[in-house]
Amino acid sequence: MSNCDNCGERPSAKQKINCKGCSKAFHANCIKIQESQIQAYSSGEFIWLCDICSDKVTSSKNQLSPMADFETMSxxxxxxxxxxxxxxxxxxxxxxxxxxINHLESKDLEHEAGIQENRENIEKLELKMKTIMEKNNILRQKCNKIQQNSMNNCLVVTGVPQPKNENVFLTTQFIGSALGMRLAESHIANSYRIQGTDRKYSNLIICFAKQSYRDEFLKCRKTKRDFSTKDLDISLKNLVREHNTIYVNEYLTAYNKNLFLKAKEYKNNNNIKYLWIKNGSIYMRKLEGTRAVLITSENDFHKI
Structure with a gap:
């Protein structure tokens, strides 16, 4: 271990610091450096030069030796x-x-093209579906019209009591007589009972041989406004304890019957004054003097 170049005494490891230029040893106290700073200089974190080496660096204007220059450039x-x-x-x-990224962008473009193609296909399918539904609706209305035409000679009589072992034609004659119309067998093509909404009575369906017979029967019912079970033959009116009104209406297809109920609801909710059925067709009129609108579907409601 070298002696201190300043005082000549040998410094301890904790107090010794070497000049980076000449490698001579010095006491930290001799050169006025705190012992806590010695570790930083020893590790190379800071460089310390003695006065002589410092003067040499200053006099050479900070020029490095060729070897130092070489090492620095390397x-x-x-x-x-x-x-x-x-x-x-x-x-x-x-x-x-x-x-x-380019691959993802390419994939994204492919997906975008696929999405656009799917959108176009969906639009085509929706248009096709709309066309099919319109055609289906037209066919449904045509079938309904054909079915309704086959039922135009028929009437529905509601509220007539049904005796046991009933002779339906005889009951039909009793109703005709009560209305002031004599019905012969040649007037009636068929008559039968079906269950109606009122479970107490089954509806009586009367199919007339001609529409003129049906129209006359309807006219008689309209003339007799207070027609009820009390007007029937004694064999029928004795079947009930309390007399009730007897209604006579045109016989409608299931489609027209449902449409009529919806039209009735629309009428009540929209201040429509007139709603009626004629020859199996449904008509609606907003006010007296306005035009009558034929109702074939719910889409016709907005025409009122």
Whole structure:
């Protein structure tokens, strides 16, 4: 261990500091450096020069020796090479990411094209479905019209009591007589009972041989406004304890019957004054003097 170049005494390891230029040892106290700073100088974190070496550096205007210059340039080249290698590595990574991005963008364009194609197909299917539904609605209305035409000679009589072992034609004659119309067998094509909404009575369906007979029967019912079970033959009116009104209506298809109920609801909710059925067709009129509208579907309601 070298002696202190300043005082000549040998410094301890904790107090010793070496000049970076001449490598001579010095006491920290001799050169006025705190012991806590010695570790920083020893580790190379800071460089300390003695007065002589410091003067030499100053006099040479901070010029390094050729060897020092060589070592500095070598370090710079090594640093630059490391930076360039790292830069090339980043460039390669960036190119790889760009390739992946381009691939994803290409896939995205494919998906976008597929989505657009699906949208167009959906629009075509919706248009096709709309066309099919319109055609189906037209066919339904045509079938309903054919069915209704086949039932135009028929009437529904509601509220007539049904005796046991009933002769339906005889009951029909009793009703005709009560209305003031004599019904012969030639007037009636068929008559039968079906269960109606009122479970107490089954509806009586009367199919007339001609529409003129049906119209006359309807006219008689309209004339006798207070027609009820009390007007029937004694064999029928004795079947009930309390007399009830007897209604006579045109016989409608299931479609027209449902449409009429909806039309009735629309009439009540929209201040429509007139709603009626004629020859199996439903008509609606908002006010007296306005035009009558034929109702074939719910779409016709807005025409009122």
């Amino acid at each position: 370090e710079i080249r090594d640093t630059l090479k490391a930076i360039l290698d790292q830069q090339n590595h980043f460039i390669q990574k960036l190119e790889k990411h760009n390739t992946q």
